[in-house]
Amino acid sequence: MTEHTITLDAGDHRRALAALSHYLHDDLDGVAASLGEANETGRRLELLLAVLSTTANLLPELRSPLGVQLLRDHLLHAANQEGTN
Numbered sequence: 001m002t003e004h005t006i007t008l009d010a011g012d013h014r015r016a017l018a019a020l021s022h023y024l025h026d027d028l029d030g031v032a033a034s035l036g037e038a039n040e041t042g043r044r045l046e047l048l049l050a051v052l053s054t055t056a057n058l059l060p061e062l063r064s065p066l067g068v069q070l071l072r073d074h075l076l077h078a079a080n081q082e083g084t085n
Contacts, residue, residue: 006046006049011041011043012049015034015038016051
């Protein structure tokens, strides 16, 4: 596996929080605007990592053994459903 060093900056976190806020308000245009800005600045991966970091920090339960198992269960379910759509 290739090792990457990626540094998240304030803009990445701002875009991540904005995207999450827009999503929670069913504002897909706002989510798209956050993604568009990340695309324009060449920071799509950083946006994704900032969203994941923010989610993990806001929901520390996801890092617990039960949370990890829940995520794995959902991943397995999604993988099983993927071929049926």
